[in-house]
Amino acid sequence: xxxFDDVTxxxxxxxxxxxxxxxxxxxxxxxxxxxxxxSGKTTFLKLILREEKPDQGAIYVAGRDIGVLSAWKxxxxxxxxxxxxxxxxLLPNKTVAENVAFALEVIGRPRQVITTQVAQVLDLVGLGQxxxxxxxxxxxxxxxxxxxxxxxxxxxxxxxxxxxxxxxDPATSQGIMSLLDRINRxxxxxxxxxxxxxxxxxxxxxxxxxxxxxxxxxxxxxxxGLTDEMHSSTSGLPAVPLSPAFAELLDKDNRRSGKAxxxxxxxxxxxxxxxxxxxxxxxxxxxxxxxRGSRY
Amino acid sequence: MGLSVxxxxxxxxxxxxxxxxxxxxxxxxxxxSLSLVGTALLLRQAVNRQIxxxxxxxxLQIFVNPGAPKSQLAYIRQxxxxxxxxxxxxxxxxxxxxxxAKQLLKGQKTVLSVLSPGTVPTDFRCQLHNPNQAATxxxxxxxxxxxxxxxxxxxxSIHVMEQVTSVLQLILLIVAIALLVSxxxxxxNAIRMAxxxxxxxxxxMKLVGATNWFIRIPFMAEGLVQGFLGSxxxxxIVMLSNWGLSYLSDRVQALSQATVPSGDLLVTEILVVxxxxxxxxxxxxxxxxxxxxx
Numbered sequence: 094x095x096x097f098d099d100v101t102x103x104x105x106x107x108x109x110x111x112x113x114x115x116x117x118x119x120x121x122x123x124x125x126x127x128x129x130x131x132s133g134k135t136t137f138l139k140l141i142l143r144e145e146k147p148d149q150g151a152i153y154v155a156g157r158d159i160g161v162l163s164a165w166k167x168x169x170x171x172x173x174x175x176x177x178x179x180x181x182x183l184l185p186n187k188t189v190a191e192n193v194a195f196a197l198e199v200i201g202r203p204r205q206v207i208t209t210q211v212a213q214v215l216d217l218v219g220l221g222q223x224x225x226x227x228x229x230x231x232x233x234x235x236x237x238x239x240x241x242x243x244x245x246x247x248x249x250x251x252x253x254x255x256x257x258x259x260x261x262d263p264a265t266s267q268g269i270m271s272l273l274d275r276i277n278r279x280x281x282x283x284x285x286x287x288x289x290x291x292x293x294x295x296x297x298x299x300x301x302x303x304x305x306x307x308x309x310x311x312x313x314x315x316x317x318g319l320t321d322e323m324h325s326s327t328s329g330l331p332a333v334p335l336s337p338a339f340a341e342l343l344d345k346d347n348r349r350s351g352k353a354x355x356x357x358x359x360x361x362x363x364x365x366x367x368x369x370x371x372x373x374x375x376x377x378x379x380x381x382x383x384x385r386g387s388r389y
Numbered sequence: 390m391g392l393s394v395x396x397x398x399x400x401x402x403x404x405x406x407x408x409x410x411x412x413x414x415x416x417x418x419x420x421x422s423l424s425l426v427g428t429a430l431l432l433r434q435a436v437n438r439q440i441x442x443x444x445x446x447x448x449l450q451i452f453v454n455p456g457a458p459k460s461q462l463a464y465i466r467q468x469x470x471x472x473x474x475x476x477x478x479x480x481x482x483x484x485x486x487x488x489x490a491k492q493l494l495k496g497q498k499t500v501l502s503v504l505s506p507g508t509v510p511t512d513f514r515c516q517l518h519n520p521n522q523a524a525t526x527x528x529x530x531x532x533x534x535x536x537x538x539x540x541x542x543x544x545x546s547i548h549v550m551e552q553v554t555s556v557l558q559l560i561l562l563i564v565a566i567a568l569l570v571s572x573x574x575x576x577x578n579a580i581r582m583a584x585x586x587x588x589x590x591x592x593x594m595k596l597v598g599a600t601n602w603f604i605r606i607p608f609m610a611e612g613l614v615q616g617f618l619g620s621x622x623x624x625x626i627v628m629l630s631n632w633g634l635s636y637l638s639d640r641v642q643a644l645s646q647a648t649v650p651s652g653d654l655l656v657t658e659i660l661v662v663x664x665x666x667x668x669x670x671x672x673x674x675x676x677x678x679x680x681x682x683x
Contacts, residue, residue, distance in 0.1 A: 171596065176596050185589075195594075196593070200600075201393075
């Protein structure tokens with residue numbers, strides 16, 4: 094469905110955002126794209142949307158080389174790609190139903206088709222009762238459901254999600270994830286960039302990890318990082334090499350939770366790590382553990 | 390593509406209403422500049438007609454000093470007869486000249502009070518075989534024939550008239566072009582604001598795969614409507630100035646022929662509307678190309 098063939102992308106005057114990425118995502122797969130901020134996840138998604146063009150290599154979506162696609166065909170590519178973002182991107186002056194309908198209106202679908210399809214997709218995301226509400230009357234989770242409905246209403250081949258749970262609490266995130274999982278079961282390929290360790294670890298889907306633009310891990314049924322392999326015995330998955338940046342993050346976590354002694358081979362601890370940062374990482378990991386405990 | 394007229398009309402109307410102040414500024418500037426363009430065109434047509442009328446009437450006018458002795462008058466008559474280019478002449482004596490002057494200067498009481506039959510120059514009105522020879526014949530008579538006060542031929546007055554109106558027209562046109570450019574810029578800016586205020590919609594539209602034209606056309610229609618509305622106002626103002634012109638030509642003898650037939654007026658108005666539409670489309674196209682990144 095999506096194939097990257099030795100893709101390199103360099104933004105003007107910077108180091109490469111993506112370096113020699115080669116991978117393939119099959120139709121119907123559910124793939125997590127993980128990596129720290131600036132690792133190239135968003136660039137990866139932008140390349141698929143043809144918001145950016147690769148400097149080297151080729152990208153195929155549904156068998157077509159989108160790098161050579163002429164500009165006027167790009168809209169037709171995007172009709173096959175649904176998109177969901179961390180900040181929802183709903184239109185505040187339109188109702189829920191209008192927001193979803195807008196996606197069909199602007200690609201010139203007939204009114205009757207719009208009415209039935211919008212009703213269907215709102216039922217799918219569980220917002221059939223709130224069709225005439227305004228976005229600001231909804232909770233964050235509900236707004237993200239509307240955004241997913243909008244992305245999915247045209248039945249795209251691929252659903253791209255850029256940190257869809259980034260603004261949501263863990264419980265709400267779970268709801269969003271089960272919705273994405275349902276959508277994936279209809280045959281739609283889902284590619285989700287995320288920082289959410291808990292979600293990645295609990296879903297056990299294919300994980301692609303980027304670090305500073307390079308592909309460092311591509312693992313079927315993977316987890317976010319190695320945290321759990323090292324510190325818990327719940328997983329029987331083989332250990333995979335750790336990215337330096339993630340090892341650093343892990344060190345911070347370990348230090349704060351008093352487990353730094355477990356990995357002596359890691360990078361030296363840095364003392365200038367902002368406490369808030371480290372604290373965030375720590376609490377995220379522990380909240381994950383709590384949830385995992387209840388799940389497995 | 391499924392870009393329905395209804396959709397464009399709805400989008401354009403809401404856009405215009407949202408940015409109504411900017412739209413109003415753009416429409417008014419278009420209106421003012423197009424009124425000037427239209428008025429300049431009208432003026433030119435009126436002057437051309439007046440000049441045509443004057444030129445076909447009298448070819449040469451020889452004014453004789455008021456109270457010139459009979460002998461001088463007779464000499465002038467003799468000279469006229471001796472000039473082969475002159476076909477015929479008609480002499481207006483002092484009373485007739487005075488009456489004519491009274492008619493010409495109707496309404497100007499102070500000037501009239503100074504005039505009397507004895508102080509108005511009498512004149513010969515001559516037809517030439519060939520009106521183009523007026524200058525040569527005129528030079529012949531103005532050079533040293535006793536009693537001749539002045540010789541005029543329409544060529545002179547037409548020349549003056551043409552010069553005055555062409556300067557006037559030039560000024561009007563320069564001002565109008567400057568205003569047209571500024572109205573173009575105003576429309577461009579109005580569309581730019583519209584694009585900015587709808588950037589969320591535009592980004593969603595791009596995301597879900599709306600075609601470029603689908604996104605662009607409502608904005609271009611907005612510019613078109615602004616240009617059109619401005620030109621409609623200008624059409625009204627040009628009608629008013631045409632009415633003023635015919636009012637003047639009814640009352641001022643020198644402009645008696647300076648009217649514009651309704652056919653020409655219609656052509657002028659159509660031109661005004663066309664220019665308005667062009668300004669609107671060009672302004673909005675530039676804005677869409679520069680600021681709508683699709």
